[in-house]
Amino acid sequence: MYACPRCGKTYTKQNSYYYHVKKFCGIPPSFFCPIPACQFKSHLKCNLKKHVINVHTNFDRTGERLGYKL
Ligand SMILES: [Zn+2]
Numbered sequence: 001m002y003a004c005p006r007c008g009k010t011y012t013k014q015n016s017y018y019y020h021v022k023k024f025c026g027i028p029p030s031f032f033c034p035i036p037a038c039q040f041k042s043h044l045k046c047n048l049k050k051h052v053i054n055v056h057t058n059f060d061r062t063g064e065r066l067g068y069k070l
């Protein structure tokens with residue numbers, strides 16, 4: 001197990017641990033959920049996409065109507 005010395009996040013894979021420390025830790029996430037009431041943010045576009053699909057099941061219809069783009 002690898003724990004980030006800065007934020008305490010733990011990783012089982014050394015690769016993801018290094019990736020986190022070097023690229024993500026202390027850097028604000030750059031992808032935000034386009035649903036205004038939702039606070040979800042992520043460093044990775046694919047995570048945001050997954051979130052939108054999993055959590056906002058009506059996204060396709062709503063998103064189109066409101067002009068959101070992923
Ligand atoms: Zn960290």
Ligand SMILES: [Zn+2]
Nearest residue numbers: 033035038040
């Ligand atoms: Zn959301």
